Amino acid sequence: MFDKKAGAYVTDLLKEWKADHIYGMPGDSINEFMEELRKEDDIRFIQIRHEETGALAAAAHAKLTGKIGVCMSIAGPGAVHLQNGLYDAKKDKVPVLAIVGQVSSDLVGTDNFQELKLESMFEQVAVYNRRVQTAEQLPDMLNQAIRTAYAENGPAILIVSDDLFSTKIKYEKPMTSALYSQPNIRAAAEDLEKAADLINSAKKPVILAGKGAKGAVAELLMFAEEIKAPLIASFPSKGLIPDEHPNHMGHLGQLGTEPAKEVMKEADLLILAGTAYPYRDYLPNDAPAIQIDIDPAVIGKYYPATIGIASELEPVMAWFIDNIKPKSDDFLKKSQEKRDKWDEKLGQEMAKETEQLQPQHVMAEVQRILAPGAVVSLDVGSVTLWSARYLKLTDQKMIVSAWIATMGCGLPGAIAGKLAYPDKQVIALIGDGGFSMGMQDFVTAVKYDLPIIIVILNNQKIQLIETEQKEMGNKPTNIELANIDFAMIAEACGGIGYTAKNRHELKEALDMAKAGNKAAVIDAYVEDIDFETM
Structure with missing residues (x-):
């Protein structure tokens, strides 16, 4: 590689990662990187008026697209302002990169103007949280940060003294690449068979689906239709699970509907599909549960799962469709009658002239x-x-x-x-x-x-x-x-x-x-x- 500024390698790598815009506000500890962005046509700098807006927008971008959202701030107050949006990304489990400026590298640790101990401040929110010590480290640490954000679904923080961006380096032997390999997680056969036994024996199964249904909605809906089960969507999955589907009872909890609340009370089997629904009071008292989630850490976290299936949802739904016995639609029909009455009530409220x-x-x-x-x-x-x-x-x-x-x-x-x-x-x-x-x-x-x-x-x-x-x-x-x-x-x-x-x-x-x-x-x-x- 030819000698060029470390900041130029950053813009090159961001493009390789398909990041085409950055939210931020210019300032004295990121001005050298701003100069590199000024020369770059393929990365759009979106000047926001408050860094919290930038971090929240970056998180929203990741929620909408599944791709890394990028925000930037100066040291000190700008970094502090990022926190709320970064916590939003962490708690909603989406990949975000925050490039955070720091005082000049020869002043770090001297309690200089606007210097904060940023590594400590970001420790709880970040899935990756490192300060770049030398300009030569910057390209590889950027790749590590973005890869970790994707792998752990959260915010990665890269803290960089601005003088490092303008330092010329030779990037001759890269340790890393701008590549993330998405794992394919599949269920164990014995877990699927045990789950099938529970589903086949249930008379009133209820499905509670969440954001983990992304990429598997068609299979999830087909499965619900096959087992004649009422379907409840967690509120964050609204729009992902169509509200008008005949099996859909609405949402659960404080944001929920009466039909959803009632069918959950009657359930003799709870199927948690891509959700770690946290509000225990709205779930059955003691019904057995099958929980399917790509993250093994959340299985049984908020409801005692009888069978946990660590897997992507689509192959599990496809296997169930092929292996589950037909069911009576008595419970579903009664549930749909309640839902239709509820929808009629809502329609009257919306049509009422006041x-x-x-x-x-x-x-x-x-x-x-x-x-x-x-x-x-x-x-x-x-x-x-x-x-x-x-x-x-x-x-x-x-x-x-x-x-x-x-x-x-x-x-x-x-x-x-x-x-x-x-x-x-x-x-x-x-x-x-x-x-x-x-x-x-x-x-x-x-x-x-x-x-x-x-x-x-x-x-x-x-x-x-x-x-x-x-x-x-x-x-x-x-x-x-x-x-x-x-x-x-x-x-x-x-x-x-x-x-x-x-x-x-x-x-x-x-x-x-x-x-x-x-x-x-x-x-x-x-x-x-x-x-x-x-």
């Missing part, structure tokens, strides 16, 4: 304009509850901060969605609390000409926290939010802003936003309705 806009009206109108294959970026809060209950997804992709459940994830997710799929419709559903946490980065969508639609359910309060305070027997306190004119914020950023205070105004706003080609915010003032009373 003077003031209600949250379910917003979901119905979003459903009306939602395009096939669209990306739905969902924030955390009461908007999550309304979306879980009323929004039906078939082939759309939905992303949310599922495990750490961080408010403010909706806008970064929408930005990531439009960059990943520029030809697809991207809609974000966000509460006023969540949007105000990171609304400064709406200008990022405007700057990069990303025509996303942000729908804000504005009730001037943190409603989910109010509900929780009431459930604890406490008087709600400090949940009111000072109102912001979000439509005016959008206009001030150079986007389009709409205000909707009734259903007619919302319809018009959504139609105009869909037809437009600019980033848009719809500030939908919704009536304050207790979710539990619906």
Whole structure:
């Protein structure tokens, strides 16, 4: 290899890893690497206004595409700002690379301006966490970081003093390559046979499926149809498991439906397919369980599995389809009757005309304009509850901060969605609390000409926290939010802003936003309705 700057090798390797954009904010401990990026046409630098947005967007990119999301920050405050998004990536198990600047290598350890002990700070969040000591190490450590992020499904942190990026090196004998080999994990025959015996003897089997069904949805649905089993989807798998499938009972838990809750109570066999569902109170008391997961560490973690199958889901489903005996559909039919009544009730609630806009009206109108294959970026809060209950997804992709459940994830997710799929419709559903946490980065969508639609359910309060305070027997306190004119914020950023205070105004706003080609915010003032009373 010829002599060139270590930073140039980094850009070359990022391209080999198919990373085509990086989220970050320039600063004094990454400026040498910024110079290398300036010369590079095939890697797009997305300048965000807050590093948390960049890390959340990188995590969202990984959730949507399965490919590494990349973010960058300076030392000190920029690195601190990354933490929330990196924890989102860790807890939702997606690969992210964070390139984090550090003070000059000859000053490390001297308690210099903006120096923090970054290795210690990132220790808990990272699956790979190393500081590069010499410029010669940088290319190989970059490869190691990205490979580990893929292998362990989490954030890899590479801490680099900026002077190392500008140091010329000879990369003559690479130790590593820009390659990750995905293992094919298959079940043991004896585990499959034992599971088949349990399934064949069950009268009321119920399937609870999760994100691990990705790549195996067709087989999972065929299996559910073969054994005449009600199917429940974990909320993070919404959009992956079609809501309209006849066996689908909805979601479980606080975000769930009554039909899902009822069939789970009656189950005499629980089949956990690609999910480590953590809410024990919503699962059967003592039904036997078959858990199928690619990660052996989660089998039996939250529910006592009778049989654990460490495998990818698709071959297990295919084997079951070929080896399971036909079943009666009595339990499924009764479950479907309950589900149909539930859907009829929801339909009536969405069709009900009221003077003031209600949250379910917003979901119905979003459903009306939602395009096939669209990306739905969902924030955390009461908007999550309304979306879980009323929004039906078939082939759309939905992303949310599922495990750490961080408010403010909706806008970064929408930005990531439009960059990943520029030809697809991207809609974000966000509460006023969540949007105000990171609304400064709406200008990022405007700057990069990303025509996303942000729908804000504005009730001037943190409603989910109010509900929780009431459930604890406490008087709600400090949940009111000072109102912001979000439509005016959008206009001030150079986007389009709409205000909707009734259903007619919302319809018009959504139609105009869909037809437009600019980033848009719809500030939908919704009536304050207790979710539990619906």
